[in-house]
Amino acid sequence: MVLLSLNWGYLTSALRQAMLLDPNANAILIDARGRWLLNEGISPLEAASFGGDFASLAPHYWQAIQQRNAGHASVDNHLLRFQTEDIRTQRYRSLAGTIFSENAYHPWKLGVTLPQPSWRSLIEEETTVLWFLLLTYSVAVAFGIFWALSSQRQRQLRKAAQRHAHEVSDLYENAPCGYHSLDSTGRIIKMNRTELTWLGYAEEEVIGHITYREMITPETRDRFDKAFENVKQNRPGSAECSLLTRDGEQRHVMIEASAFYRNGQFVHSRATVFDLTERKNSKKSYAPKP
CATH class of the missing domain: 3.30.450.20 (PAS domain)
Structure with a gap:
């Protein structure tokens, strides 16, 4: 594969910077034949190198990616989200004329993997949200109790008022x-x-x-x-x-x-x-x- 006028280092660097949004996230970039297109591997493909056979090293990932052009899947306790990219005609339309490659290597598959979240990790990561939900639930319960007591008190007062009015009317x-x-x-x-x-x-x-x-x-x-x-x-x-x-x-x-x-x-x-x-x-x- 020969790539001309395409800043390969910039592309791979941008992918890694995007992964900084979550330290546990990893990028996947492979061609249509299942060849690894990044300069470093991801878990469980730490040994993968540029041009490595991704399809053989990670058959479950490869099978999930091959099933459709875009989507998400759960593979080996990881969440995988991916989509199909053809840089010849989509992202780099202006450079398409300077990219030389055989058709068999396109389109590429771009994906992101994240560890499958557990209840413990969700609780640890979403402590603020959980506290907010707990506070909201507590306020709702307290309001419900107050409303029930208030309604009961109002019914008692209404009955007492009706009884008093009846007594006054009867006396009159x-x-x-x-x-x-x-x-x-x-x-x-x-x-x-x-x-x-x-x-x-x-x-x-x-x-x-x-x-x-x-x-x-x-x-x-x-x-x-x-x-x-x-x-x-x-x-x-x-x-x-x-x-x-x-x-x-x-x-x-x-x-x-x-x-x-x-x-x-x-x-x-x-x-x-x-x-x-x-x-x-x-x-x-x-x-x-x-």
Whole structure:
């Protein structure tokens, strides 16, 4: 093989410099007939010299390289990556006319070998990556535990809040006294079950349909009107009145109310109603006869 105008030393030096990227890497350069084209051998071909019979010295490598034009393979506990190069027409097209060689020696095979990595070597070489993965995994596990505990705590708090709300609602609805709220016109917007039972009405018949004043006897409406006016002006209001039930009976009550204001505006009243009927009836029973 005669090579003219091709810097052979530069080519082989460049291959060795490329191998410095990994001290365990080795270059392979052979021609189409399996002849070694470097000036030194590689493991396990330390004895190989320029022009040596690579095909005979390393048949497993030669067989792997011959199977296809490019690729990779595992040979003798080494990783081999290779490709086919024809310097007459590919890398050195401008010099092709000054290269004289028989066709049987082309194309060349260029390859790189590396020792087959073991788990130990991977761990030693990738310590930083492993620490990063371990840290990432630890953070993920910690976040998962925190999320599980947080979710459980939120469920507990939600259940406690629902239970507390139910207890408060039950206390409001079934209190021994009546509760109601009125808008600025005196219309009923809320009334607990206790007061509804006193009056003999269902909730849907009263809420949003009746003014509280309509349920008070004509004789005691003035007291209610005065007390409600005080409440709308954000002053405490109380009045002793008589309520008319659905059956036409009277219930004597004491109403104590206050206002709920928002941004300086009246929103609704909040009233507590105490039933005085039994006490009034008792006084009448024991009143001296004329």
